[in-house]
Amino acid sequence: MQYVYGPIPSRRLGRSLGVDPIPLKTCNWNCIYCQLGRSTPLTNERREYIPREAILAEIQETLAHHSSEIDYISFVGSGEPTLHSGLGWLIRAVKAITTIPVAVITNGVLLHRADVRQELLAADVVMPTVSAGTAELYRRIHRPHPDAGFEQLIDGLCAFRAEYTGQLWVEVMLIRNVNDSEIALRDLERVLRRIQPDQVHIVLPDRPPAEPWVQPADSEGLLRAEALLGPVAHIVHPFSNGVHASDYASPDEAIVSIVTRHPMSLAQLITTLNAWTDDEVSDALARLEQAGAIRPVERLGVRFWAAATSVFPT
Numbered sequence: 087m088q089y090v091y092g093p094i095p096s097r098r099l100g101r102s103l104g105v106d107p108i109p110l111k112t113c114n115w116n117c118i119y120c121q122l123g124r125s126t127p128l129t130n131e132r133r134e135y136i137p138r139e140a141i142l143a144e145i146q147e148t149l150a151h152h153s154s155e156i157d158y159i160s161f162v163g164s165g166e167p168t169l170h171s172g173l174g175w176l177i178r179a180v181k182a183i184t185t186i187p188v189a190v191i192t193n194g195v196l197l198h199r200a201d202v203r204q205e206l207l208a209a210d211v212v213m214p215t216v217s218a219g220t221a222e223l224y225r226r227i228h229r230p231h232p233d234a235g236f237e238q239l240i241d242g243l244c245a246f247r248a249e250y251t252g253q254l255w256v257e258v259m260l261i262r263n264v265n266d267s268e269i270a271l272r273d274l275e276r277v278l279r280r281i282q283p284d285q286v287h288i289v290l291p292d293r294p295p296a297e298p299w300v301q302p303a304d305s306e307g308l309l310r311a312e313a314l315l316g317p318v319a320h321i322v323h324p325f326s327n328g329v330h331a332s333d334y335a336s337p338d339e340a341i342v343s344i345v346t347r348h349p350m351s352l353a354q355l356i357t358t359l360n361a362w363t364d365d366e367v368s369d370a371l372a373r374l375e376q377a378g379a380i381r382p383v384e385r386l387g388v389r390f391w392a393a394a395t396s397v398f399p400t
């Protein structure tokens with residue numbers, strides 16, 4: 087499997103089958119907290135990066151064996167999924183073959199485009215990111231492509247909300263001394279009131295951030311955010327459950343597939359890959375590191391494992 091991974095435990099989607107329609111780290115943002123490292127390339131070009139039929143074939147094959155183990159089929163992964171020009175086709179094709187709900191995890195940048203909004207209408211849940219309430223803070227956190235402005239993002243999200251009858255869950259990534267002050271949170275609350283999401287999920291960068299100085303907000307910041315961001319806002323804590331990563335022939339294969347999209351520590355991998363013993367997972371990590379198939383990243387006082395080609399400055 088090249089484009090489908092998991093199911094893996096998701097903080098918000100239970101057992102999530104990830105569908106990755108974009109090559110590693112192709113995005114129109116370059117977030118300071120991105121768990122995939124720096125964006126290479128930073129692009130706003132929408133096109134068919136991977137043949138849509140190849141992606142659908144992997145989804146069909148996985149569903150044939152594991153549909154009972156999946157709570158959501160999630161378009162997410164190594165970059166911004168709405169940059170794939172076949173995303174709407176893929177969502178509709180998935181909806182035609184299964185009743186499992188479809189989620190799209192997106193930065194929301196392209197929702198100012200009517201065609202992208204139309205494509206996402208078929209999804210059951212759309213999960214955009216809004217972590218800043220001003221253009222200045224937006225640029226600082228997301229370091230966007232020059233064509234991805236703040237007002238355009240918010241206008242696009244408001245337009246989508248007006249058209250979309252599914253669940254709109256906004257993610258707020260809370261970063262210490264960046265967007266966790268009272269002023270920043272009040273600005274953000276004003277923007278969220280315009281967008282009117284069904285839920286606001288306050289999350290922390292608990293995987294290796296692209297920039298080494300990024301730190302998760304502390305408990306005071308979290309509680310401040312929950313208090314100020316309105317009644318639909320709540321804190322989403324990191325997952326603690328594991329799932330059987332049954333679609334992989336070996337721990338080596340599973341580790342490469344998973345950490346390419348979700349860098350993890352040894353402890354997280356052992357919890358997730360409960361089809362293998364702790365020693366088997368540790369041995370596989372050592373083999374993969376020696377072969378140059380994955381790379382370690384030190385962040386937040388923890389050693390994580392990420393894609394060999396990911397870019398994390400020291």
Ligand code: SF4
Pocket residue numbers: 113114115116117119120121122125164165166193
């Ligand atoms: S966190 Fe998401 S939106 Fe931000 S740079 Fe990474 S892939 Fe792109």
